[in-house]
Amino acid sequence: MNPLLVAEGLSKFYGARIGCRDVRFALEPGEVLAIVGESGSGKTTLLNLLSGQLAPDSGAVRYRLRDGRTKNLLDLSEAERRLLARTDWGFVHQDARNGLRMGVSAGGNIGERLMGVGDRHYGRIRENAMAWLGRVEIDTGRIDDKPTQFSGGMRQRLQIARNLVTHPRLVFMDEPTGGLDVSVQARLLDLIRGLVADLGLAVVLVTHDLAVARLLSHRILVMKDGHVIEAGLTDRVLDDPQEAYTQLLVSSVLAA
Amino acid sequence: MSRTAENYRGYNFAYLDEQTKRMIRRAILKAIAIPGYQVPFASREMPMPYGWGTGGVQVTAAILGPSDVLKVIDQGADDTTNAVSIRQFFEKTAGVETTTETGKASVIQTRHRIPEAKLQANQVLVYQVPIPEPLRFLEPRETETRTLHALAEYGLMHVRLYEDIAQHGHIAKTYAYPVLVADRYVMDPSPIPKFDNPKMHESAALQLFGAGREKRIYAVPPHTKVVSLDFEDHPFEATKFEQPCALCGAKDSYLDEVITDDRGGRMFVCSDTHHCETRRCEGHLGPLGMPVTEAAE
Amino acid sequence: MNPVLQVSGLSKAFHLHLHGGTRLPVVEGVDFVVHQGECVVLGGPSGAGKSSILKAIYGNYLASSGAIILDDGEAPVDVVTASPGAIIALRRHMMGYVSQFLRVIPRVPAIEIVAEAARASGFSPDEAGGRAGRLLAHLNLPERLWNLPPATFSGGEQQRVNIARGFAGDHRFLILDEPTASLDAANREAVIALIAERKAVGTAFLGIFHDAEVRERVADRTIDVTRFSPVREIAA
Numbered sequence: 001m002n003p004l005l006v007a008e009g010l011s012k013f014y015g016a017r018i019g020c021r022d023v024r025f026a027l028e029p030g031e032v033l034a035i036v037g038e039s040g041s042g043k044t045t046l047l048n049l050l051s052g053q054l055a056p057d058s059g060a061v062r063y064r065l066r067d068g069r070t071k072n073l074l075d076l077s078e079a080e081r082r083l084l085a086r087t088d089w090g091f092v093h094q095d096a097r098n099g100l101r102m103g104v105s106a107g108g109n110i111g112e113r114l115m116g117v118g119d120r121h122y123g124r125i126r127e128n129a130m131a132w133l134g135r136v137e138i139d140t141g142r143i144d145d146k147p148t149q150f151s152g153g154m155r156q157r158l159q160i161a162r163n164l165v166t167h168p169r170l171v172f173m174d175e176p177t178g179g180l181d182v183s184v185q186a187r188l189l190d191l192i193r194g195l196v197a198d199l200g201l202a203v204v205l206v207t208h209d210l211a212v213a214r215l216l217s218h219r220i221l222v223m224k225d226g227h228v229i230e231a232g233l234t235d236r237v238l239d240d241p242q243e244a245y246t247q248l249l250v251s252s253v254l255a256a
Numbered sequence: 257m258s259r260t261a262e263n264y265r266g267y268n269f270a271y272l273d274e275q276t277k278r279m280i281r282r283a284i285l286k287a288i289a290i291p292g293y294q295v296p297f298a299s300r301e302m303p304m305p306y307g308w309g310t311g312g313v314q315v316t317a318a319i320l321g322p323s324d325v326l327k328v329i330d331q332g333a334d335d336t337t338n339a340v341s342i343r344q345f346f347e348k349t350a351g352v353e354t355t356t357e358t359g360k361a362s363v364i365q366t367r368h369r370i371p372e373a374k375l376q377a378n379q380v381l382v383y384q385v386p387i388p389e390p391l392r393f394l395e396p397r398e399t400e401t402r403t404l405h406a407l408a409e410y411g412l413m414h415v416r417l418y419e420d421i422a423q424h425g426h427i428a429k430t431y432a433y434p435v436l437v438a439d440r441y442v443m444d445p446s447p448i449p450k451f452d453n454p455k456m457h458e459s460a461a462l463q464l465f466g467a468g469r470e471k472r473i474y475a476v477p478p479h480t481k482v483v484s485l486d487f488e489d490h491p492f493e494a495t496k497f498e499q500p501c502a503l504c505g506a507k508d509s510y511l512d513e514v515i516t517d518d519r520g521g522r523m524f525v526c527s528d529t530h531h532c533e534t535r536r537c538e539g540h541l542g543p544l545g546m547p548v549t550e551a552a553e
Numbered sequence: 554m555n556p557v558l559q560v561s562g563l564s565k566a567f568h569l570h571l572h573g574g575t576r577l578p579v580v581e582g583v584d585f586v587v588h589q590g591e592c593v594v595l596g597g598p599s600g601a602g603k604s605s606i607l608k609a610i611y612g613n614y615l616a617s618s619g620a621i622i623l624d625d626g627e628a629p630v631d632v633v634t635a636s637p638g639a640i641i642a643l644r645r646h647m648m649g650y651v652s653q654f655l656r657v658i659p660r661v662p663a664i665e666i667v668a669e670a671a672r673a674s675g676f677s678p679d680e681a682g683g684r685a686g687r688l689l690a691h692l693n694l695p696e697r698l699w700n701l702p703p704a705t706f707s708g709g710e711q712q713r714v715n716i717a718r719g720f721a722g723d724h725r726f727l728i729l730d731e732p733t734a735s736l737d738a739a740n741r742e743a744v745i746a747l748i749a750e751r752k753a754v755g756t757a758f759l760g761i762f763h764d765a766e767v768r769e770r771v772a773d774r775t776i777d778v779t780r781f782s783p784v785r786e787i788a789a
Contacts, residue, residue: 116411244570
């Protein structure tokens, strides 16, 4: 297989404190990788390194571009990196306010990426926005409503639509179901699962919720103090954890 | 020198000290070199409040020479408080000749209009700008808007127009309508009506924009491409008026609505007062117009 | 022809780090093969390690040592050393697993759960839907339940959804972990028929069946797992 993204010995230090250290893995197209661990374990640092928002102190992130070339993110210009981020990548944030323009209608939120890559036909943009609203199960009648009038679950779904409209190949998700009611979570997870499978998306998913990791991911990295302490097939890591910390993590989950 | 000495009345020529003028001129030169790009400058305190055109006044002060002829308009009119006080300010501090005739002026400072008469190569139009950043209300972070300009990421600008069409069925923005300058920078043309936008395109005159509170100067050099943003299926359209000017009968000028009584009576007249007057002097008459006589003035 | 599954020298032990690092051996020296079109049943008392062997073969448990070679007729893969990606590919194309309990996303309709499994193993959405319907019908799940999520179903109904899901793909090798535990006689018959039908087209089975009658009827061979019991370390 030809990996989409490869992390090579990624390290990041904040002074004497370790952000993350010597992280290495390869992500295949269509693969969902969960990064789990508790707060402060380096999950978010790693996510920012992988998406080029933070420069590593050592190591590299290699990404296979749509034209087939594989490039170190650090070698891309700011303009190239941003273009990549708004066409070939998606970002789903825990707090929709970081991922949406709250003052802009749902249609405008979805259309932004299209306009950003030069679409100048209002009718076509709107048609596309309608189609995506339908796909993420938001009533198309709400196309001109602002996200401030949406529920938490709808905002997350709108965030997803806004990202997927340019058909990205890789989506970064940071606790996409965090802070939502359990009932809303289930529906969102099912939607994400369906989209990931239908569109063949690769996903890097940061979560501390092992149930979310189990439902969505193929593979898990367990992080502690900036290190990856265990990695493997999701159900293997959760059902037969090898490391002491993973055993603690898994055994601490309350069964419903 | 005797003329200037007499007129300065204790001020440096055109109020600002020479160092400041040089600093502003450098900013202007840079702005001309990069059409549509907002150049930061060390905006000074002026003896008038922000919002009264301190940016335009500083630009005018920096480019004014003793032989210049200055015209100042506010919403097209030469006789409103803002226009009168800025004109008096430069009469007092620079002693330059002032005029209301568009054709006679070498420097025209304006608030929110472009004169109807076509500007010429020897003229400079100085705009007073309240908010220079066209992306401001979409992206509040200044660091981010600068990056967006640097990388020419202007999708956001169209989001704003998209929102208009979604809400109103057409692009409802009628003033401060964003333009793309020389195929590179998106620029806020200051709150001029979109009626005036086409006049900026390939204008023979140099256009300078000064924002005092926001400390930015930008420019459109003569004969520069200026395109109003739009969609293929919702193209830009300049405002059109259904009736002619009530006073001079002009059908191709920008009109202001004037309320004439408290029973709903109103009329539409040219916002460019000099244009209207000139036409009336030439004998053009609108439905409510009276021939211009010495007595009327 | 190579066996579909060849287990050799397999051992599994758990290290309980949270309990003073206790090492808990489960099985040792596991050796057996499963051929195409045969159903092999693991026998032995509860706690003998039958389930652990199944899970190690599926890649759900990490084997402590030994080899688990799965041969799809092209490139044999050792599950013990295979990358996660290789195991995912195996699960998609070659080996299926029917567990004792249904674990699914809440609020997804039963028919969708089954159809998704068919799609995952390569059927088109239309084919997958048809396949799911036929399986649920064969397993006597009332059609009015198809479009409901299984959370509210009875244990037997849930189990039949689970079996349908396991059989929805086109796997050459199926692992059955007590699939008939909560089924009544009629539904046990349906499952037995399903297994026979698949055996006839060459599918290999490895299973655990508590029900002696079912075991008798489906098993070609039974392997007594107690012979893989580790030598217990006796505390001094």
